[in-house]
Amino acid sequence: MTGTHRLFPALLAVALLVAPAAVASGQGTAAQAPATAPTATDTIFGRSGRLLARFFAPPRSMEVEPIARLFGKREQKNTSTIAVTDSASGRQFSLITLLPFANKVNGRVGDYHLGRFPAEKRPPRSAAYENPDGFIEVTLENKDTPVSEHFRLSDFLTHDQKNVWPKYLVLREALVDKLELVMVELQQRGIDARRIRVMSGFRSPQYNQRGVTRGRARDSRHQYGDAADIMVDNNADNRLDDLNRDGRVNSRDMRVLAEAVESVERQYPELVGGLGLYRANSARGPFIHVDVRGQRARWGRY
Numbered sequence: 050m051t052g053t054h055r056l057f058p059a060l061l062a063v064a065l066l067v068a069p070a071a072v073a074s075g076q077g078t079a080a081q082a083p084a085t086a087p088t089a090t091d092t093i094f095g096r097s098g099r100l101l102a103r104f105f106a107p108p109r110s111m112e113v114e115p116i117a118r119l120f121g122k123r124e125q126k127n128t129s130t131i132a133v134t135d136s137a138s139g140r141q142f143s144l145i146t147l148l149p150f151a152n153k154v155n156g157r158v159g160d161y162h163l164g165r166f167p168a169e170k171r172p173p174r175s176a177a178y179e180n181p182d183g184f185i186e187v188t189l190e191n192k193d194t195p196v197s198e199h200f201r202l203s204d205f206l207t208h209d210q211k212n213v214w215p216k217y218l219v220l221r222e223a224l225v226d227k228l229e230l231v232m233v234e235l236q237q238r239g240i241d242a243r244r245i246r247v248m249s250g251f252r253s254p255q256y257n258q259r260g261v262t263r264g265r266a267r268d269s270r271h272q273y274g275d276a277a278d279i280m281v282d283n284n285a286d287n288r289l290d291d292l293n294r295d296g297r298v299n300s301r302d303m304r305v306l307a308e309a310v311e312s313v314e315r316q317y318p319e320l321v322g323g324l325g326l327y328r329a330n331s332a333r334g335p336f337i338h339v340d341v342r343g344q345r346a347r348w349g350r351y
């Protein structure tokens with residue numbers, strides 16, 4: 050935590066009521082449990098203290114048959130966002146309800162094509178690979194909604210179907226929290242890291258599938274909203290910055306970034322996940338992959 054946050058009681062009550070439900074419906078085998086279990090430092094603002102949005106699965110009680118018979122089957126056609134203001138800091142905070150997964154029909158939600166998730170084709174290898182609970186609906190109006198101090202919804206969208214709106218996004222708070230913690234860690238190490246560029250966040254299954262022959266993993270965590278390919282890019286030139294200030298941008302700068310991720314995982318074991326290293330090639334500079342799959346995974350080299 051970088052500061053003390055006081056919420057007005059109503060918001061706190063909402064958070065306390067809804068958070069356990071979101072945890073219970075999240076991905077949770079024994080191995081994954083640490084990734085979603087709240088800790089003493091996990092406030093509504095996350096471990097980083099910088100989250101500005103929370104995502105909630107729709108209440109499952111409405112799907113229970115006797116309740117559905119009494120009140121009619123509840124159909125949710127949009128995601129809803131409740132904007133609240135944190136009374137202590139004055140910051141806007143968004144409570145976003147997910148559009149249930151069942152709204153995806155024939156691989157589409159509305160006009161937006163997502164394809165079929167791996168668990169729709171074969172039994173998932175663990176709970177972390179089950180279908181997501183639902184989608185965040187991203188419109189031209191809400192795409193710039195901050196999810197944390199340095200990231201917004203649009204940073205994580207699949208890079209496709211440019212003219213189709215709304216788009217649908219899977220994103221986990223733990224990923225955003227981890228990215229913010231990496232920035233905190235870099236700053237604590239005296240490294241200028243004001244802007245992390247997400248080169249690739251969520252990848253819909255159909256988008257991910259197109260890259261499988263080029264080395265994209267069929268079970269890629271990008272499909273589950275808990276992975277991001279990132280670089281520190283303060284000057285917005287679309288290349289990793291010279292983090293160690295030796296006058297060159299190379300694997301040593303990637304190492305600086307990766308070591309910050311390692312440190313965050315040591316401090317917050319519940320945010321453990323994949324760390325992949327990608328050296329520069331002729332088309333792009335170096336970058337790293339970060340995820341919060343709940344198990345340590347490492348690949349690539351400096």
Ligand SMILES: [Zn+2]
Pocket residue numbers: 271276277278338339
């Ligand atoms: Zn990746």
